[in-house]
Amino acid sequence: MILLKKLLLVVVLLLVGLLVLPQGVLAETGIAALSGTVPVSLSLLCTGSDTMEPLNYANTPVHNDTASSTMNITPVSNAPWQLTAYDALTTSKPAGSEGKMVEWVTDQYIASSPKVFSVPLKIYSTGSSFVNLGASGAPVTIQTGDSNNPDGTPVFPRFEQPVAQYEKALASANTYHIIVTFSAVNT
Amino acid sequence: MKVTVHMRLGLFVVAVFLVMLMICPAPASAAILSFSVTGQYLNMGMTPDTTVYNSTAANGINATVVSDGNWKITAYDGMPTNKAAGSAGHMAEAIGENFVSGGKYLVNPLQISGDSGSNYYDIPMAASPRQIASGGANSPGGTSVWPIFKQVVTKYEQGVSSTHTYRIVVTFEATNT
Amino acid sequence: MKVTFSLRLVSLIVAGLIAVLILCPAPVTASMTVVGSKYMGDISPGTTVTHTMTISSKLGDAPMDLSIAVMGFGTSPGQSYIALSPVDDKSPYSARNFITLDTQSIHLNGGESKTVKATIAMPKDVGDGGRYAMIQLKTMATGDGSTMYVTAISVPVMITIAKSAITQKGTITDVHVGEIVAGQPFHIVTALQNTGNYHYYSTKNTVSITDSGGNVIGTAISAPSNSVIIPTYTANFDIPFNKSLALGSYTIKSQVSLEDGTVLDTKTIPYEIKTKYIAPPSQENITITPQNPAVLASSDGRIRVNFPSGAVFSDVAVTLKPITLNQLPTLPQGAKAGGTSFKIDGLSGLLSKDATISVKYSDADLNAAGGDASKLVLARYDIPDNKWTLLPTTLNKDTTTLSAATNRFGTWAVLASNGGVTAAGSAGNQKTGGFLPLNITTVLVSLGVMVVIIGVRAKKK
Numbered sequence: 086m087i088l089l090k091k092l093l094l095v096v097v098l099l100l101v102g103l104l105v106l107p108q109g110v111l112a113e114t115g116i117a118a119l120s121g122t123v124p125v126s127l128s129l130l131c132t133g134s135d136t137m138e139p140l141n142y143a144n145t146p147v148h149n150d151t152a153s154s155t156m157n158i159t160p161v162s163n164a165p166w167q168l169t170a171y172d173a174l175t176t177s178k179p180a181g182s183e184g185k186m187v188e189w190v191t192d193q194y195i196a197s198s199p200k201v202f203s204v205p206l207k208i209y210s211t212g213s214s215f216v217n218l219g220a221s222g223a224p225v226t227i228q229t230g231d232s233n234n235p236d237g238t239p240v241f242p243r244f245e246q247p248v249a250q251y252e253k254a255l256a257s258a259n260t261y262h263i264i265v266t267f268s269a270v271n272t
Numbered sequence: 273m274k275v276t277v278h279m280r281l282g283l284f285v286v287a288v289f290l291v292m293l294m295i296c297p298a299p300a301s302a303a304i305l306s307f308s309v310t311g312q313y314l315n316m317g318m319t320p321d322t323t324v325y326n327s328t329a330a331n332g333i334n335a336t337v338v339s340d341g342n343w344k345i346t347a348y349d350g351m352p353t354n355k356a357a358g359s360a361g362h363m364a365e366a367i368g369e370n371f372v373s374g375g376k377y378l379v380n381p382l383q384i385s386g387d388s389g390s391n392y393y394d395i396p397m398a399a400s401p402r403q404i405a406s407g408g409a410n411s412p413g414g415t416s417v418w419p420i421f422k423q424v425v426t427k428y429e430q431g432v433s434s435t436h437t438y439r440i441v442v443t444f445e446a447t448n449t
Numbered sequence: 450m451k452v453t454f455s456l457r458l459v460s461l462i463v464a465g466l467i468a469v470l471i472l473c474p475a476p477v478t479a480s481m482t483v484v485g486s487k488y489m490g491d492i493s494p495g496t497t498v499t500h501t502m503t504i505s506s507k508l509g510d511a512p513m514d515l516s517i518a519v520m521g522f523g524t525s526p527g528q529s530y531i532a533l534s535p536v537d538d539k540s541p542y543s544a545r546n547f548i549t550l551d552t553q554s555i556h557l558n559g560g561e562s563k564t565v566k567a568t569i570a571m572p573k574d575v576g577d578g579g580r581y582a583m584i585q586l587k588t589m590a591t592g593d594g595s596t597m598y599v600t601a602i603s604v605p606v607m608i609t610i611a612k613s614a615i616t617q618k619g620t621i622t623d624v625h626v627g628e629i630v631a632g633q634p635f636h637i638v639t640a641l642q643n644t645g646n647y648h649y650y651s652t653k654n655t656v657s658i659t660d661s662g663g664n665v666i667g668t669a670i671s672a673p674s675n676s677v678i679i680p681t682y683t684a685n686f687d688i689p690f691n692k693s694l695a696l697g698s699y700t701i702k703s704q705v706s707l708e709d710g711t712v713l714d715t716k717t718i719p720y721e722i723k724t725k726y727i728a729p730p731s732q733e734n735i736t737i738t739p740q741n742p743a744v745l746a747s748s749d750g751r752i753r754v755n756f757p758s759g760a761v762f763s764d765v766a767v768t769l770k771p772i773t774l775n776q777l778p779t780l781p782q783g784a785k786a787g788g789t790s791f792k793i794d795g796l797s798g799l800l801s802k803d804a805t806i807s808v809k810y811s812d813a814d815l816n817a818a819g820g821d822a823s824k825l826v827l828a829r830y831d832i833p834d835n836k837w838t839l840l841p842t843t844l845n846k847d848t849t850t851l852s853a854a855t856n857r858f859g860t861w862a863v864l865a866s867n868g869g870v871t872a873a874g875s876a877g878n879q880k881t882g883g884f885l886p887l888n889i890t891t892v893l894v895s896l897g898v899m900v901v902i903i904g905v906r907a908k909k910k
Binding site: 113115117118120121122124125 | 316337378431
């Protein structure tokens with residue numbers, strides 16, 4: 086009987102505790118999300134000019150002509166980038182002349198049997214040295230970098246044209262010519 | 273004999289009561305009766321070299337607390353899974369709702385104001401939450417707080433690829449004081 | 450009349466000269482900005498996604514016409530990104546045919562901004578892994594006459610096929626050692642081909658050299674690569690080594706791993722050193738004081754600079770450090786470098802007393818001189834003057850040493866030149882090793898003046 090009474094007392098007290106006593110203070114939480122985007126962007130700014138020393142080609146010793154450079158190409162990006170250069174054979178430059186200067190008159194390459202410089206133009210590749218300019222399928226990386234916004238990284242392309250002995254002479258109105266494509270890409 | 277029985281019974285009652293106190297905390301004088309946070313601010317404009325604010329009370333983020341005692345609301349960055357180490361309080365790179373492990377994060381932390389823009393504070397870590405509002409008993413009506421968020425976007429921010437965003441999940445906590 | 454004829458001759462000579470590579474008209478500013486210059490995202494098979502690019506130029510820029518094309522995405526072994534023409538885009542992982550543009554050309558006036566949308570439609574049966582393409586925006590060739598250039602921005606498109614089976618695998622297809630030149634680092638080149646169906650970044654190459662006794666002589670790790678390696682393409686890792694190696698047999702082990710340490714592949718090759726390899730000089734530092742003489746020397750003793758007391762007016766920290774042949778400024782015409790090159794930093798002005806620099810020449814230096822040590826000189830590149838100076842050099846064949854007096858420092862090299870050196874042990878009357886570089890302008894002007902003088906004299910007569 087006493088045991089029964091004890092058990093009843095326990096049950097009553099427990100019920101009192103559960104129903105009457107407050108449950109206590111619990112922290113309440115909630116969340117809110119905020120988001121936005123900073124898209125990857127890339128700019129190319131080109132200033133200045135670059136002129137090779139006049140190519141004295143006929144009956145001269147082998148030598149290298151180097152470019153005096155005020156040319157400045159500045160990639161600006163908020164993500165890692167790479168700047169390459171190649172000869173895209175723009176303006177109907179003949180196949181097989183990739184990287185080499187070709188005979189030009191007024192505003193186009195000579196269409197029929199143009200003279201082609203014997204050796205390719207060389208361009209300086211950072212961390213390497215002067216390397217032959219190639220076709221679009223073999224670009225020369227001239228500089229790479231991490232994000233550099235907002236000021237960018239000025240790149241001063243440097244060129245060298247080896248002049249072999251007895252390069253082919255051109256008619257007076259014609260010149261040797263090449264168009265270099267500078268291409269930037271986020272890596 | 274009766275005295276012994278009553279003492280045993282009394283001791284037994286005290287013991288049971290003590291056990292109940294351990295199970296049910298000591299009675300408090302106030303409670304957070306309800307707390308809710310609604311709203312989100314997605315597609316924040318992130319133009320470099322600008323300062324972005326979230327939208328107004330009409331359609332912004334809102335925290336509503338009902339309490340029968342003194343209360344406060346704090347805010348912090350709960351650092352969900354994979355959010356970049358070192359980015360507490362900063363918006364960090366995410367794909368959808370999932371943070372990118374080791375991802376980028378904005379240069380400056382997100383800031384919050386609970387007093388209509390009079391004061392802004394950096395969103396902190398969970399270990400040191402920032403109080404943004406407080407008040408007395410407000411049951412049954414409750415009190416709504418419309419925090420204003422401010423994000424300084426510098427010109428040095430790194431870009432994130434197309435489907436990625438910069439994201440933060442701010443945790444609000446209401447407690448009695 | 451004779452004068453007229455002579456002037457015509459001058460004109461013909463001038464006209465006979467061929468210029469010119471002018472790459473940018475002077476002065477000019479042209480800029481192009483693309484926002485949205487990279488796409489990386491998950492796309493489910495059978496769904497379509499649009500990627501928007503905003504293209505703009507700066508206020509004040511000349512109007513520009515841009516052509517826009519979807520190209521293939523390739524990479525070179527040197528990790529250059531390539532926009533592939535349709536003919537060259539043969540990869541089974543190409544996304545080029547999934548992408549259409551809402552325009553293929555735009556015209557921008559200075560300060561203007563336009564959008565271009567690329568729609569990416571994934572086929573239902575596209576398969577697993579990644580798909581890749583490049584959207585290239587290119588200016589027309591611009592400039593007057595022979596003044597022309599083209600600038601381009603390529604936008605990589607890197608698609609993950611959502612919920613597909615991704616495999617990141619790679620195979621080392623080649624490990625080889627580059628040319629060994631005494632005094633220069635030698636390079637171990639590892640070629641890794643991505644043989645999985647998905648791209649990876651931040652790959653690392655670890656190379657170790659072990660001798661025949663199993664002792665590790667040296668280990669080097671490349672920095673994680675910033676460039677992606679996409680499926681089917683091969684990337685080269687080029688690691689320079691500076692450790693001296695004795696004659697004998699070695700084992701070279703090359704391993705390429707992902708950023709998380711997962712090893713893609715390992716390859717081991719035997720390597721035989723048949724000619725003793727001399728490493729580049731180590732970096733050495735000393736402080737020169739006014740009161741005391743000082744010696745700056747490489748650890749192997751091949752390079753030695755003796756500073757007399759009183760060479761400087763105050764304490765100066767001076768450093769000897771290696772420099773590769775690639776880093777040398779363009780050499781003078783007719784000169785050739787063998788393998789010995791280094792830099793001495795810390796002294797920007799002139800010494801008040803000459804120092805003596807002594808360098809042991811290597812077999813590579815001798816080879817550059819065709820085996821004739823008398824053609825070797827010590828050369829110094831002076832940045833303020835922007836030119837090389839070939840110093841009067843004393844040769845000692847018994848000790849295979851070249852030495853010279855100098856009051857300034859900078860970049861140094863042992864060069865083979867026809868100017869040559871003084872006989873061994875001879876202290877005075879040293880023949881300069883320098884020469885006057887050919888200057889086309891000087892020649893032309895001289896010719897022109899000569900013709901005018903001849904013409905004037907002819908008229909007087």
